[in-house]
Amino acid sequence: MRLLLIGSALTAALLVLPGESQAQDDVSSxxxxxxxxxxxxALNARYAALVEARGDMRKALGAYERALAVDPGNRxxxxxxxxxxxxxxxxxxxVTVEKGISYDSNPRQLPNTRRxxxxxxxxxxxxxxxxxxxxxxxWRTEAYARGQIQxxxxxxNAGEVAAxxxxxxxxxxxxxxxxxxxxxxxxxDGRRLYNDGSLRVTLERVRRGTTQSVSALLTYRxxxxxxxxxxxxxxxxxxxxxxxxxxxxxDTIYVLPRVRYSGPTGSGPxxxxxxxxxxxxxxxxxxxxxxxxxxxxxxxxxxAGFATYFRHYDQTVAFGTAxxxxxxxxxxxxxxxxxxxxxxxxxxxxxxxxxxxxxxxxEDFSNHVVGGRVVKRF
Numbered sequence: 001m002r003l004l005l006i007g008s009a010l011t012a013a014l015l016v017l018p019g020e021s022q023a024q025d026d027v028s029s030x031x032x033x034x035x036x037x038x039x040x041x042a043l044n045a046r047y048a049a050l051v052e053a054r055g056d057m058r059k060a061l062g063a064y065e066r067a068l069a070v071d072p073g074n075r076x077x078x079x080x081x082x083x084x085x086x087x088x089x090x091x092x093x094x095v096t097v098e099k100g101i102s103y104d105s106n107p108r109q110l111p112n113t114r115r116x117x118x119x120x121x122x123x124x125x126x127x128x129x130x131x132x133x134x135x136x137x138x139w140r141t142e143a144y145a146r147g148q149i150q151x152x153x154x155x156x157n158a159g160e161v162a163a164x165x166x167x168x169x170x171x172x173x174x175x176x177x178x179x180x181x182x183x184x185x186x187x188x189d190g191r192r193l194y195n196d197g198s199l200r201v202t203l204e205r206v207r208r209g210t211t212q213s214v215s216a217l218l219t220y221r222x223x224x225x226x227x228x229x230x231x232x233x234x235x236x237x238x239x240x241x242x243x244x245x246x247x248x249x250x251d252t253i254y255v256l257p258r259v260r261y262s263g264p265t266g267s268g269p270x271x272x273x274x275x276x277x278x279x280x281x282x283x284x285x286x287x288x289x290x291x292x293x294x295x296x297x298x299x300x301x302x303x304a305g306f307a308t309y310f311r312h313y314d315q316t317v318a319f320g321t322a323x324x325x326x327x328x329x330x331x332x333x334x335x336x337x338x339x340x341x342x343x344x345x346x347x348x349x350x351x352x353x354x355x356x357x358x359x360x361x362x363e364d365f366s367n368h369v370v371g372g373r374v375v376k377r378f
Contacts, residue, residue, distance in 0.1 A: 026050060041070040047317060060084045081135050082170055091132035095378040096123045102350075102371025107153055109365045111352070117378060120151035121371075131168065140178055141165040158193070160186040164200055178202040192224040195262070210242045221264045230279065232263030251293035258309075260284045281314040292334070303334035317360035326358040344377040 002047035037043060048063035064081040071077060078119045100123050106116045125146035150156045164182030170176055182290060205212050217236045223229025226329035236258065243253040265280035285308030292301050299333035306329070313324040336348040354367040 008289075016019050027054070038066065039070055041067045041074075043237070044070075045080075048080065048084075052080075058082050061088060065264070084137055086133050086136065086170075089133055089138065090129070093130045093132075094128075096127045097376045097378070098373050099123075100373025102369055102370050102373075104367060104369050106365060106367040107156060109356070109367055111362050112364050112366060113336065113362070117152075119153045119156075121148050122151075123373075124150040138168040139165070140168050140171075140180065142180070155189045157190070158186065158188045160184060164198070167319075167345065174206045176204045188224075189251075191226040192231070194224055195222040196220070207258065208244075210244055212241050214239045223264050225257065230265050230280075232265070234262045234264065236260040242375075246276065248293055250298060251291065254290040254292075254305075255287065256289075257287040258284070265351055282311045284309055284311045286310055286328075288330075290332070290334075292336070299337070301336040301338065303335075303336070305332040305334070307332075308328070317358075320360070322359060324358060324360050324363070326356055327365060328356045330354050346375040348375065 015039050027047070030043060030050060034040070034047055044063045045069035048060045048067065051063065052060035061081070061084045064077060064084060068074065068081055086235045102121050102123070103118060104121060105118045107119045107121070108116070110116050121155035123146065125144060126144045127186035128141070130142075131140040135141070140201075141163065142165075143161075145159075145161045149155065162182060164180035164185035166178060166180035169177045171237070178201070178335050180200045180202070182196075182198045182200060184194075184198070186193040186196075187303050196219050197218060197233055200215055200217045202215040215236075215238050216236070217234075219234040220231070220236055222231050237260075238258040239256065241255040244254075245251060246253055250291070261283050262280045286307065288305060288307035290303060292303035294301050308327065308329045311326045311328070315321075315324050316322065317324045333351045334348060336346060338346050340347045347373045352369045353368070354365075356363065356365050358364055
């Protein structure tokens with residue numbers, strides 16, 4: 001049977017070469033024979049190859065589906081079916097823009113033993129997601145840009161731009177693998193903070209209507225000379241698990257585990273960034289948990305979360321010989337007003353408390369962050 005299918009596909013390919021009229025005649029001939037024997041896998045495969053060569057992907061998809069129903073173990077047919085299905089998928093492009101203002105009680109995350117002053121932060125960010133079919137593969141591009149301006153502590157003004165792009169492979173109907181090289185550049189106080197070159201591999205699986213994912217990220221960071229930095233590798237393994245309607249209808253649970261090694265080190269203004277550079281040489285393990293539920297008929301969502309991270313540094317504590325170890329905890333609270341003033345336009349209020357416990361008491365700090373932001377999706 002397989003030899004017959006392969007031979008039919010080759011014959012179909014040869015038949016469409018001499019000219020359109022001959023191809024049209026052969027399509028009509030094969031279609032007429034299919035009317036009399038619609039369950040013939042070889043005829044369906046031949047018809048699918050012919051109409052695919054003409055660019056009629058929908059007819060080709062239906063024919064490949066009929067052939068697979070008769071011969072489900074045929075890998076050549078399955079590859080052809082997936083190829084046509086990918087070409088039929090529409091391009092998906094979305095942009096999310098956020099603008100916000102927040103107040104930090106300790107923006108520099110200074111030790112509790114030192115005098116601390118609060119400050120206001122204005123921030124804006126944009127995130128792009130694009131997935132489309134290029135030739136025979138789905139291709140995904142993700143990019144973001146973000147910046148922040150401080151009210152008083154202007155040396156903490158910062159910005160970052162990053163992008164990843166690469167192919168998406170179907171492992172089975174519910175599982176996909178995404179390979180994406182990427183690059184990033186960040187600034188602090190008007191000077192280059194770092195350049196990144198990275199490779200990200202993401203395994204995604206759709207489970208009960210939601211996408212669960214695990215990502216491995218390997219980054220080489222070129223630290224900026226202005227901050228007396230040293231270059232090095234960052235490796236991270238993270239997960240994103242989402243569960244819907246577990247306690248009440250419409251609620252959502254997020255679980256975000258993470259393991260990270262960060263090699264780059266350097267001195268700086270003392271603020272810990274979401275992708276830490278100062279200090280480095282540490283291994284971090286931890287997770288974030290968040291829960292959101294609708295109230296008032298879905299007009300408002302309330303949420304709470306908790307994160308804890310443990311870091312082991314390859315450095316001794318001040319005035320001691322033991323290696324430094326920190327535990328940071330971050331309880332959060334959230335209120336979201338979806339679709340304010342129209343669809344795809346949200347307003348949210350967030351509160352986060354940061355507390356760092358270290359065996360080096362000069363590294364203990366606490367910080368309150370409260371703010372509001374608007375979120376617009378295009």
